[in-house]
Amino acid sequence: MVTPVNRRTVLLAAGAGAAAGLSLPVTAARAHGRTGAKVGFTLNARVLDGGEQIVSITLGATRLGPIDPASLTTGTFAVHARATSPIPIAEGDQIFSEYDVDRPVTAIRLDRRGDIVLDLAYGEGQVGGGTLGYILSRGRNVRLDLAYTITQTAPIRRRDGRPVSIASFVQGKLLNPEVDAFSHHVSRSGMKYRLYTPDRRGAHGPRPVVVWLHGGGEGASLRDDYYDNETTLRANRGALGFATPEAQRIFSGAYVVVPQSTSFWMEDGSRFAPLIREIVAEVARRHPVDERRVHVAGCSNGGYMSLKMTTVYPRLFASSVPVCGIVASLTPGGPQLITDAELAGITTPTWLITSRDDPTVPPEPNTIHAHDLIPRSLMTLYDQVVWNGHRFNGHWSWIYLARNDPSSNGTRVWQWMAARRR
Template sequence: MRTPITRRTLLVSGATAGAAALLGVPAASADGREHREAVVTPLAEVLDGGEQVTSLAISSPALHRADRSSLAVSTFAVHVTATNPLSGEIAYEQDRVVTAASWTRRGAVALELEHGWGVDGGGTLQYMGAHGRNVVLDLDYAITQVEPLRGRGGGGAVVLDSFRQGRLSDPEVDAFAHHATASGLNYRLFSPVGGGGRDGAALVVWLHGGGEGGLLTGGYDYYDNEAQLRANRGALGFATPEAQDVFGGAYVLAPQATSAWMQDGDGFAPLVLEAIEEVVAAHRIDRSRIHVVGCSNGGYMSLKLVAEYPETFASSVPICCGIGARDGSGGYFVSDDELAAMTTPTWLVASADDTTLDPEDNTVYAHERIDGSIMSLYDDVTWDGNTFPGHWSWIYVARNDPHHDGASIWEWMATTKR
């Protein structure tokens, strides 16, 4: 039986020599021990360009004795080594820039790290181009206390001798519970607060891109139920307070393909439907408000599901989708007849500069054949001052940017029923 690989617990890390010895100061201790261990928790966020470790929390009973005014940006130094768990190769190794240092309400040290689009050394995933997969990295954070903290009331210097790394924390990702269907398809599920109204809550099904599936070929046995949430904000956007307010509460289902949806659309369609049915059976969900949204491979799969199960979905949002070669010679295909027969309300999204799946051959082509469909075709993918690859138009949907006839895409979905 396959054992799923997860990276929810990271490697243990620590200084090779005691910080007190390195700083040349005695480590005073209220309990008489010189050894001062701290737990380091990497805190991550899924940004528009993918998940990054954006800060660290350092906690230790010893810190309760520290004079808070003595903490500075230069007190601690941070070094990270990221290793690909499949190849064993180091993806990156470098110092992280500490941009701010502060105290939490619980008396831990919070170190803000430089992060954002174009900043190296923060990513939690590596794209293995030869296999077309994103793999969650093993991250080893080494912390060095460069300067001692003053003790309160003139007490001895507070120095942490060793650091033990804790579990990676990303509150948005962690809010999605881990599940697998009876057939073994992984999925993550976000559950709303409250029941979502008299008839139950809406259900948004997020279908990931090709890079977020499992890798069960080439001698690998990797199926982690993580990458579909960590690679981009596609699923997470619908779990934000803003989206939940628009929908009046919505479950968000994010299944994970064992490979890529495009590799076996006929085989994956009933497996995704099984996941939907299991979630609907277990929760109070309004069957008239089940929405399917997908990007790239998932954009194809959203169309495939609508073609296979035309009475299931209230709306379909294919983003930068693929529909296959028109002669059906490729590994995936949505026929002209299937497109013309679609009656599920459809809103297609893409960027004109997409070089991965040509928008004219895919998004525009589908739009012209799906009666009554809406299309948002952007010039490029620019958000918050950053310009991303043209294929990444899912950013716009995750940020509720597309609008039509005065309604945002979330509002349109939320008010559309089957």
């Protein structure tokens, strides 16, 4: 039988939800009248260090007339959320992070337009707010189908004192400004990618490029043609970090390119390398790119691919930052994925990052071994992964790169990258 697991261990990509509508309970409707209004709402998401969550809901209330904010309390509306897999789950398989829960409303307010905003309880490790599910047998994240149901449970009033009741609520888009700032693209070879374009106002000259290579969970889900071009941005802040105002200031405005594997990078790094190179060339043709300042970074499977790219294209990148990258086979007795000779031959400036307590990619035969062989490489080795007081899985050391935490002799990793030239 299918075993849904309601916990949020791996958290990624979001899906647009289906329409959800509920009438106001009859007793409440009779008590304060009915307008028969149908109100649409959006789901507002944020990518935390552990993945994307729905953090608030905006009700399109401006059409109801000016609402008296004094009539709004956290008990005015109830929110229920259901998240299910977008693809069938095989019998006996598991999907992590499906849920069917009530979402507590922690605050309610009117925004500048006069729409009603419901702030929801959310946080690292909290079940019931994520937008992604992890299918165990595939080792992949998928965008969950989200269905939110809203019920008005108490009266609200207009500023003129007239009562307002809402007959139904219709679910609309999922909005995440950081994710939505990346445009969708497909290369000529069919590889999907997302692209952040820096602000060109007041800028002169070509811009650098940061290529972010995702982990294994964010590639296409095998055997079912699930290939969404979404999970790469919603699973963690790896790519988003480089599009923040802080990073953009450090890099003087950078394009951020996020290719998505049609399976997983380690399946065939030599085959994927030219496809990634094609995307870089495509961006360079269409935008004012400084080809002396093309950087590559990636986590886990993408950490492997970051190293692989510098062995295949030794003169392409100004810097490489592999995070918890894979060098040795994770299967006992398997072949070395990147040979010692290849590592020793890397000439691209390289900064490796990992955590000693990584339970997925052991640091010694991978990051530490690579650091010993790559000439003049830097390495940041954490004891564990902790951010804002929350301890994460030790494999998630990409959180540190996304927050520009690693440093060497007083120089942080983003500044180090930005200073490199090919």
